[in-house]
Amino acid sequence: MSAVARLITPRAAAIVVALLLLLTLPAWVGNPYYINIASQILFFAVFALALNVLVGYGGLVSLGHAGLFAMAGYTAALLLARGHGHLVADTAALAVTVVTAAVYALLSLRSTGIGFLMITLAIGQILWGIAYRWASLTNGDNGVNVASRPSPFGFSLAGADGFYYLCLVVFLVCVATMAVVVRSPFGASLRGTRDQERRMSALGYNVWLIRFYAFLLSGFWSGVAGLLFLYYNQFISPQIVALTTSAETLLMVISGGTATLLGPIVGAAIVVIMKNVVSAYIVRWNMVLGIIFILIISFMPEGLVPGSARLWAWLRHRWGAGKAQPAAKTGEDGA
Amino acid sequence: MMALQVSELQKSFEGLNVTRRVNLAVEAGERRLIIGPNGAGKTTLFNLITGEIAPDGGSIGLFGDDITRTSVRARAHLGMARTYQIITLFGRDTLLRNVMLALLGLCPRRWNPLIDFERQQDLVEKAEAALARVGLAHLAHRPLAETSYGERRRVEIAMALAQNPRVLLLDEPFAGLSIDERRDVQKLLLAIPRDVTMVMIEHNMDVALEFAEKITLLHFGEVIVEGTRAEVVANPRTREVYLGH
Amino acid sequence: MSLWLTLAVNSFALGGLLFLLSAGFSLIFGLMRIPNLMHGSFFMLGAYFGVTLLSQGVNFWLAALGSGLLTALLGGLIERFLLRRLEGQVLPQVLLTLGFAFIIGDVCLMIWTGDPWQPPTPAHLQGAVQVAGLFFPIYRLVILAVAVVIAVALWILVDWTRLGAMIRAGVDDPPIARVVGIRVSQLFTLVFSLGAALAAFAGVMGAPYLSVYPGLDFEMLPLALIVVILGGTGSLLGALVGSFIIGFLYNFGQAMFPDLAYVILFLPMLLVLVLRPQGLFGKVVA
Numbered sequence: 001m002s003a004v005a006r007l008i009t010p011r012a013a014a015i016v017v018a019l020l021l022l023l024t025l026p027a028w029v030g031n032p033y034y035i036n037i038a039s040q041i042l043f044f045a046v047f048a049l050a051l052n053v054l055v056g057y058g059g060l061v062s063l064g065h066a067g068l069f070a071m072a073g074y075t076a077a078l079l080l081a082r083g084h085g086h087l088v089a090d091t092a093a094l095a096v097t098v099v100t101a102a103v104y105a106l107l108s109l110r111s112t113g114i115g116f117l118m119i120t121l122a123i124g125q126i127l128w129g130i131a132y133r134w135a136s137l138t139n140g141d142n143g144v145n146v147a148s149r150p151s152p153f154g155f156s157l158a159g160a161d162g163f164y165y166l167c168l169v170v171f172l173v174c175v176a177t178m179a180v181v182v183r184s185p186f187g188a189s190l191r192g193t194r195d196q197e198r199r200m201s202a203l204g205y206n207v208w209l210i211r212f213y214a215f216l217l218s219g220f221w222s223g224v225a226g227l228l229f230l231y232y233n234q235f236i237s238p239q240i241v242a243l244t245t246s247a248e249t250l251l252m253v254i255s256g257g258t259a260t261l262l263g264p265i266v267g268a269a270i271v272v273i274m275k276n277v278v279s280a281y282i283v284r285w286n287m288v289l290g291i292i293f294i295l296i297i298s299f300m301p302e303g304l305v306p307g308s309a310r311l312w313a314w315l316r317h318r319w320g321a322g323k324a325q326p327a328a329k330t331g332e333d334g335a
Numbered sequence: 336m337m338a339l340q341v342s343e344l345q346k347s348f349e350g351l352n353v354t355r356r357v358n359l360a361v362e363a364g365e366r367r368l369i370i371g372p373n374g375a376g377k378t379t380l381f382n383l384i385t386g387e388i389a390p391d392g393g394s395i396g397l398f399g400d401d402i403t404r405t406s407v408r409a410r411a412h413l414g415m416a417r418t419y420q421i422i423t424l425f426g427r428d429t430l431l432r433n434v435m436l437a438l439l440g441l442c443p444r445r446w447n448p449l450i451d452f453e454r455q456q457d458l459v460e461k462a463e464a465a466l467a468r469v470g471l472a473h474l475a476h477r478p479l480a481e482t483s484y485g486e487r488r489r490v491e492i493a494m495a496l497a498q499n500p501r502v503l504l505l506d507e508p509f510a511g512l513s514i515d516e517r518r519d520v521q522k523l524l525l526a527i528p529r530d531v532t533m534v535m536i537e538h539n540m541d542v543a544l545e546f547a548e549k550i551t552l553l554h555f556g557e558v559i560v561e562g563t564r565a566e567v568v569a570n571p572r573t574r575e576v577y578l579g580h
Numbered sequence: 581m582s583l584w585l586t587l588a589v590n591s592f593a594l595g596g597l598l599f600l601l602s603a604g605f606s607l608i609f610g611l612m613r614i615p616n617l618m619h620g621s622f623f624m625l626g627a628y629f630g631v632t633l634l635s636q637g638v639n640f641w642l643a644a645l646g647s648g649l650l651t652a653l654l655g656g657l658i659e660r661f662l663l664r665r666l667e668g669q670v671l672p673q674v675l676l677t678l679g680f681a682f683i684i685g686d687v688c689l690m691i692w693t694g695d696p697w698q699p700p701t702p703a704h705l706q707g708a709v710q711v712a713g714l715f716f717p718i719y720r721l722v723i724l725a726v727a728v729v730i731a732v733a734l735w736i737l738v739d740w741t742r743l744g745a746m747i748r749a750g751v752d753d754p755p756i757a758r759v760v761g762i763r764v765s766q767l768f769t770l771v772f773s774l775g776a777a778l779a780a781f782a783g784v785m786g787a788p789y790l791s792v793y794p795g796l797d798f799e800m801l802p803l804a805l806i807v808v809i810l811g812g813t814g815s816l817l818g819a820l821v822g823s824f825i826i827g828f829l830y831n832f833g834q835a836m837f838p839d840l841a842y843v844i845l846f847l848p849m850l851l852v853l854v855l856r857p858q859g860l861f862g863k864v865v866a
Contacts, residue, residue, distance in 0.1 A: 110857045118615050125802040129842030183437055186448040199423045203440035204411035243798050287686035292681030297672045317424055
């Protein structure tokens with residue numbers, strides 16, 4: 001086998017094809033409505049990847065991430081409304097979100113497991129309360145409008161195509177970052193704290209600080225996703241801070257499969273597409289969301305990506321038994 | 336200077352004294368055996384020494400430094416390593432990765448989010464060496480979940496040794512092993528050089544006698560008898576609380 | 581009657597409602613180690629059941645009891661046939677309760693529409709009593725009295741009966757409770773149904789005062805959460821004290837800092853988390 005041929009693994013080929021499809025998407029989709037849905041999938045995938053840092057790799061299930069997502073959106077929207085420029089508003093929004101994530105972490109990391117979940121849920125609800133009830137600051141139920149999207153380096157984001165490419169760039173940077181961090185010593189430490197907290201301390205790791213940094217990383221990317229959300233809608237209201245958003249994102253992570261890079265992306269695509277399809281026909285999105293939760297938990301608790309990988313490995317094992325190949329490892333923890 | 340100096344250590348849970356004014360002085364390079372019937376407070380003593388439990392009173396010294404208030408992880412950095420009675424390893428990872436995690440814990444690189452962990456060649460080599468030391472080099476790439484109980488016990492020891500400890504605490508390293516496996520582990524422990532001070536808990540006295548230079552007998556959280564192997568075995572109180580039952 | 585006194589009476593009434601809501605939440609959490617995220621939904625569903633029964637001319641107390649029973653039945657079924665199958669898998673259990681919370685919310689929206697319902701205060705509980713020259717609205721006092729009666733009943737149940745001894749054993753140490761042969765599985769169903777019934781009962785009691793509207797479920801759920809974080813999980817006394825603290829903060833906060841009232845509610849929870857993570861009356865779990 002030549003060196004070139006060895007580089008063309010099925011995995012590398014799949015990545016190249018996926019990239020080409022994503023890069024040319026506006027050309028072959030055409031209809032702005034569908035291009036916009038693709039943009040939604042991309043920024044929700046960024047949000048889901050951010051949440052997955054904690055849920056998948058850290059074993060810490062947060063139900064308050066809508067607060068971080070919305071913190072970035074609201075900060076930027078309010079600063080823009082007060083006449084600040086996009087660069088100032090967006091930088092400040094990310095800084096505020098990371099600080100908020102630090103506060104979340106300081107409070108919620110006093111506990112793990114269910115305690116963590118309850119505390120993040122409660123903090124998320126406080127932020128919802130602020131967005132909804134502190135009308136003099138947040139304009140309450142009426143929300144905040146954003147007059148225009150920025151045009152970085154003269155590149156217009158006003159149309160569906162332009163905005164799609166912004167989302168795609170951010171998404172790719174996010175995926176690359178996650179891929180690097182997950183393989184790094186820090187990523188290995190984080191997974192260690194998920195699997196054996198006690199042992200990690202005895203091995204000399206600062207479990208608390210590892211989780212704290214993971215929370216900041218998760219908060220930063222949640223903020224980035226929140227900014228894209230704000231610019232996509234050019235509007236933000238308390239609705240996005242509600243528990244439903246946190247639950248939806250968690251559904252993206254677990255439906256795709258936690259602790260994989262592909263899982264949250266697939267999950268985001270499924271949830272966004274279903275939400276758009278369902279809302280086009282019926283208004284009962286919450287009920288559908290609840291039913292999917294229950295179905296996934298009951299029938300595919302490990303998520304779709306590891307679930308399908310397991311099925312695939314099993315099929316290969318069955319059909320390729322003659323070659324005596326070991327069953328492929330599931331997508332868990334790897335890519 | 337004592338490698339490990341435990342003075343007047345006390346701990347009670349809900350009024351029950353599990354450790355009562357325990358004193359323990361282990362010299363550098365010594366092999367110490369701590370024995371005692373179930374519920375004597377042996378594992379609690381280890382948890383106090385490693386810092387997983389905070390004592391109600393007393394002090395712990397490591398090579399002259401007072402570490403009574405030092406965190407678990409800082410004690411690891413000061414050269415204390417332990418194995419667990421109940422095996423707590425990383426089941427999904429390979430043996431190599433398990434040992435590499437142990438090495439990484441004491442290495443500043445553990446905070447680095449940008450490099451590839453599995454390609455840290457120096458860690459790979461050290462981990463392979465540690466596995467070779469316990470006779471598991473050939474299984475380095477097998478997931479831990481697919482290894483036998485005896486093999487996991489040896490991974491525990493490899494992880495502790497990989498950290499290059501000054502004081503090694505072994506919590507029942509022979510528990511659940513077959514006779515052959517016991518002999519292997521015994522050989523392994525006897526081969527550890529003298530710059531490592533070792534304290535071992537064993538419930539079953541017979542297997543560990545060969546290992547020990549000095550024995551401490553713990554009963555209901557108290558040190559009952561301490562001395563050389565012969566002294567402890569000959570002491571009537573040993574027979575009373577331990578051998579007799 | 582002075583403003584402060586009105587606020588105090590309202591605070592006691594809200595505290596009483598919150599106790600009914602969170603006592604069940606706390607017992608379920610203590611026993612089964614899962615936060616029941618559909619507890620707010622039980623409250624809202626109970627209130628809607630009550631509204632419907634009242635509109636059919638059913639007596640107020642019978643409506644409250646009937647609504648409690650119906651909701652207990654629903655809770656019991658969910659526990660028995662769905663939660664039970666996930667025993668020991670904490671995260672799936674939590675997500676299942678969350679899934680049901682969304683479904684119940686949407687079903688309520690379908691049946692009872694998006695408009696708020698506010699049944700009239702029952703005729704015999706209207707008006708006010710005069711004590712030492714001050715007027716107290718009877719209905720608020722009745723809510724408080726009912727909460728106190730139920731608190732005492734729960735206290736007797738948990739501390740003095742055989743069933744209570746089993747619950748306490750289960751809360752303190754579930755594995756041991758199983759070993760000594762307590763039928764934990766039936767106990768779970770029973771406590772879950774009881775919690776659902778109490779929440780629904782509270783929903784009916786609260787309806788003439790808070791009204792019922794979509795979204796009430798996820799407004800009540802965080803309140804139950806803070807009460808339990810504040811008081812300590814599995815502790816009835818903690819739930820009682822926590823409920824009244826929150827009742828007072830809510831009413832006084834609303835009057836003094838209307839913009840920030842909702843945020844003020846969470847302050848004691850944050851303080852407790854920092855200073856005493858096990859809650860005011862919680863035990864440290866080793």
